[in-house]
Amino acid sequence: MTLTVDEAVPFALPLSRRFRGTTLREGVLVRVGDRWGEWAPFPEYDDVTAARWLRAALEQARGDWPDAVRSSVPVNAIVPALDPAEVGALVLDAVQVDGCTTIKVKVGEPGQVFAADVARIAEVRAVLDACGAAEALIRVDVNGAWTVEEAAERLVVLADVALGLEYAEQPCTTLAELADLRTRIDVPVAVDEGVRLAGELSDPALDAVRDAADVVILKAIPLGGVRRALELAERIGRPVTVSGSLDSSVGLAAGLALAGALPDLGHACGLGTGRLLAADLTARTLLPEDGRLSVVRLAPDPDRLASAAALLADDRRGWWAARLDRCLAVLEEGTA
């Protein structure tokens, strides 16, 4: 694997709404030859985890992706942990402008009470009913915030308010908790962090994932690249949902390449995050049309990349450069 990069441009993109506790998405575009890959591991990740994201960025910059078996993929809209008053317009746009028929709603946000989750889901349900999209699916993402008891009680309430949930993504932290939860409720359980942060998955580790999951969330970049994620999909033997990592429209191509190459794609993909970007690295932002994204690969626009590079604070530029050097060394040692 190529472990040198010809150019690395640290950048910052403002978000249109707070997501995952931030309003600024930082990362680095890496160039190998004339192609670019996106490397934007979240700041709190250790170097081994961040090096897996780098493996994915280098795969992208080498252009080494499998052939697609479809030219477009269905995507879900994403509703951050907002007040109900802000949710309505977002859901309306998702349905009427983007044509999405699956809505993913963040719940269990640190610092918020469960009543806020109930109110958010009730608002999503009401807007879907009011705009003629009553058949749309609602899924929730808890990011591991609840105990088994909390999840068992709360998901029944949310499923009631939503008039059914497609699934609940990572309601509890551990795979053992999720496996336990699955025996207690009818709402299907999807595993995200339990796979995304696990590193290499041995066969016994995969058994534990299967016990915990009705659906497995596959994110191409955190899993170390499109080819690795595809291999995992083959081994896992569970329905999968492809989701993104809050990427720019350069990085979104990795998720699209994975979703485009999977033999079976039963669920809408979590690649509808373009709406969360207030600026992008490409001339156009990848937004769903008729609820779908084309399987494309966009190159960065030089002016937009320069603006995003200029937005990053000087000390952050140095931080990213040092992190990149360390993660290249991790990949060279072969430990990621």
Ligand SMILES: O=C(O)CCC(=O)C1=CC=C[C@@H](O)[C@@H]1C(=O)O
């Ligand atoms: O899956 C989606 O619809 C959007 C992507 C998304 O939710 C996430 C992207 C990036 C970081 C994660 O905290 C979050 C997730 O937990 O799935």
Ligand SMILES: [Mg+2]
């Ligand atoms: Mg998730």
